Amino acid sequence: MALRYAILISLHEEAATGYEITKKFDQGMGFFWQASHQQIYLELKKMSDLGLVEFQHIEQDSKPDKKLYQITSQGIQALKDWLIQPVKTQTIKDSLLMKLYAGPLGSAQHLLDEVLRIKQEHVELLETFHAIEQEWFQNIDQQPLPYQYIYYTLRNGIHYVQSWLAWSEEVIPFLEKQAGAATR
């Protein structure tokens, strides 16, 4: 049900089409919530039936028609109600850790390759996060309040990625040793 509120938060910032919301989920919000266009279109329809959002048909030439959605006062209330619900503690579901746990039954070389690949992705993600921090969030306590809140979601991402990288520095030497031992 959290997808519903992610969409409402997005529409509370500004009215948008399903297509535009989908793109937003690939960027900023995408760090802590993901959704496909199928899911988003379906949820928008449900929310429209419930009166949480409403839309205008916009005809375009040289481009397909679109539906511009905006949040209703009912939608704002539903969002506010949700914001004060307690959250469930996050659980981790990580199949890489499961494969590591299985240990010698698998291939150390394969695990090493996977860790290196994901490490590379995380290195790039960290660079992206740092670039965003530099560009958008300098002198954070002088920025508008909504920016300050968003800044801390970014900081969460930075800490998360850094912890993964720190761990990979521990596990890589171990896996290298195991992969080496297997081929000897």
Place this chain on the structure above:
Amino acid sequence: MALRYAILISLHEEAATGYEITKKFDQGMGFFWQASHQQIYLELKKMSDLGLVEFQHIEQDSKPDKKLYQITSQGIQALKDWLIQPVKTQTIKDSLLMKLYAGPLGSAQHLLDEVLRIKQEHVELLETFHAIEQEWFQNIDQQPLPYQYIYYTLRNGIHYVQSWLAWSEEVIPFLEKQAGAATR
């Protein structure tokens, strides 16, 4: 589908009943994979139909009958095949971050309470992890190889929890300031 392989890994360690596997998921493996008893019983049945596991009926007096499951050679092969599949990069779905992103629309005090609550859970989890590390994984490079692999899944957990705690040290002062400003 990863649940299937989590169960197979568990059964590869030792034969067990659905009930025992459920308990295992509340401990060690539970850090990186969770499953309810309903899901586990259902999956065991499917796997039994597929020949990946087999079971013996065991009658007990003063306790309900049980089914002791063990992995078959087919199951071991399926597990090995799965272990060398590439993993998808983990995505984060965290509704607390979403609520933080929504910022001034919500209540800073509520967010603060939630962060403090989850921080407390993480502090306790870190203590548990450190205790396990002390008790089971001292002189790690002299331990049996399967233990060494499992050790690195524990290390992942420690890094993860620590990064969350480090982040909470950043966000708590900010939320305290906002909560204070709102009541003044």
Place this chain on the structure above:
DNA sequence: AAAATCATGTAAGCAGTTACATGATTAC
């Protein structure tokens, strides 16, 4: 007396993924 432990399951429903479907326009 109440709650926890042992032990297994069914059924309904929701959330999310994957596949399928269309079609014009614009950029490479």
Place this chain on the structure above:
DNA sequence: GTAATCATGTAACTGCTTACATGATTTT
């Protein structure tokens, strides 16, 4: 000519959660 962008949707399926169901034994 091929691929990407704009823009929306349906349908089938899988994975998971929540609720319901039973019942003896043991611990508090």
